[in-house]
Amino acid sequence: MPRVWKFGDSINTDDILPGKYAPFMVGEDKFQAFAFAHLRPEFAEGFKPGDLLVCGRNTGLGSSREYAPEALRKLGLKAIIAKSYARIFYRNLVNLGIMPFESAEVVGALNDGDEVELVFEQGLVKRGNQVFKLNPPPAFLLQALGEGSILEYYKRHARFPGEAGR
DSSP, X not given: OOBEEEOOSOOBHHHXXXXXXXXXXXXXXXXXXXXXXXXXXXXXXXXXXXXXXXXXXXXXXSOOOTHHHHHHHHHTOOEEEXXXXXXXXXXXXXXXXXXXXXXXXXXXXXXTTOBOEEEGGGTEEEETTEEEEXXXXXXXXXXXXXXXXXXXXXXXXXXXXXXXXX
């Protein structure tokens, strides 16, 4: 069963992937092994595909390092629930195929280590008999994420999802 990895407010891109572990420093094949190395050294080894990242306000602030969310994607992260996001981090998540859900209520209700199920398309988080409602992803984003990411969708179709054919 997937589990929750919970972090607080103002998690920045250097918290997610410290600069000294950038792909050009340690290698494209292993930089993800250093995700959250300073805050939770056990994160990268313990994170399993399907696990859920839950954060507070202003998640992803700081630099526009695309390799921070890329490290999370390479570990198998499909979605984050946060109270709010730094704008460029939010965009990088979407571009890379990670769904950024936003809900202060759900963040407040979930605890580190909770076992949960995310029903992605419907925007539901289930913990035991409890069901928490998120805003489901819009159709165009589900279409893009079905191909992996907005970038992958664009590479395959030479347009963005929802645009008429060219």
